[in-house]
Amino acid sequence: MEKEANYFTIGVFVSLTLLALVGFSIWLAGVHDFGHHQRYTVYFTDPVNGLSGEAVVTYKGVEVGKVLELRLSPTRKDLVKVDIEVKDDTPVRAGTKASIGVRGMIGVSYVQLTTDNADQNPPPSLPDEKYPVLRGTGSKLDKFFDDLPQVSQHLMTTLSGIDDLTRQGTKTADSIRGLSDKLTMNPSQIISSPSREGVKIPK
Numbered sequence: 001m002e003k004e005a006n007y008f009t010i011g012v013f014v015s016l017t018l019l020a021l022v023g024f025s026i027w028l029a030g031v032h033d034f035g036h037h038q039r040y041t042v043y044f045t046d047p048v049n050g051l052s053g054e055a056v057v058t059y060k061g062v063e064v065g066k067v068l069e070l071r072l073s074p075t076r077k078d079l080v081k082v083d084i085e086v087k088d089d090t091p092v093r094a095g096t097k098a099s100i101g102v103r104g105m106i107g108v109s110y111v112q113l114t115t116d117n118a119d120q121n122p123p124p125s126l127p128d129e130k131y132p133v134l135r136g137t138g139s140k141l142d143k144f145f146d147d148l149p150q151v152s153q154h155l156m157t158t159l160s161g162i163d164d165l166t167r168q169g170t171k172t173a174d175s176i177r178g179l180s181d182k183l184t185m186n187p188s189q190i191i192s193s194p195s196r197e198g199v200k201i202p203k
Contacts, residue, residue, distance in 0.1 A: 036088040037065065039131045040123060042098040042111065044080040046138025050109030051100060057084050057111045058101070064090045067111060083131065084111060094121035098136040111136075 048070065057065040065086030073079035086092065096115045103110060113134075123132035 037085045038088045038090070038092065039068070039083060039085050040092060040134050041129050041131045042082045042084060042134045042136040044082060044098075044100075044136040044138065045078050046100075046136070048080050048082065048100055048109075048136075048138065050102065050107055051082065051111070052109075055108075055110050057086055057113065059086070059090050059113045059115075061112075064113070082111070082136065086113070091115050092123060092132075092134070093119040094123050095119040096123065096134050098134050100136075100138055 051067065051070065053067055053069060055067040056063055057067060065084055068083040068085050070080065070082050073081055082098075084098070090113070092113065093115050096113055096119070098111050098113055101110050101112045102108065123134055125132050
């Protein structure tokens with residue numbers, strides 16, 4: 001009987017320990033919020049560099065959910081579909097825009113949502129989609145790097161124009177300096193009247 005009592009005590013202790021570990025794991029994973037959530041699919045035609053599953057979703061800087069899955073569209077080569085889950089009190093509407101943001105020095109990507117205050121229409125549901133659909137835009141940083149070659153070309157053209165203008169200015173300054181030197185050596189070039197000899201006719 002004493003052995004059975006010891007086994008029972010050990011079994012209860014092990015069970016409680018396992019439950020505590022499971023509870024701690026759930027809390028540590030950040031899924032201890034058992035409130036109601038809504039799911040949406042965001043359509044991105046821009047690159048979603050750095051975005052991954054479990055990435056944070058924010059609304060005006062407040063964390064409201066997470067990314068569930070990223071997948072390519074089987075029918076459109078330019079389309080990336082991102083499923084997200086957010087708290088059901090998040091004001092997601094038909095015109096809500098989802099964009100890629102970057103946090104910190106290491107560049108952790110996340111999804112940020114913005115909604116116009118006047119927008120009260122629900123997001124559209126498409127026949128082939130499980131969740132309502134939102135429109136997404138890529139990272140502003142990625143767009144900056146995409147436009148960088150064009151900006152560099154414009155900058156080089158501008159600098160070349162400035163260089164040409166500087167050279168022309170230098171030539172003009174040299175001409176003025178040369179004229180000034182001549183006048184300093186012979187001021188009569190200004191005050192003397194022009195020659196009135198006229199045109200000589202050869203004999």
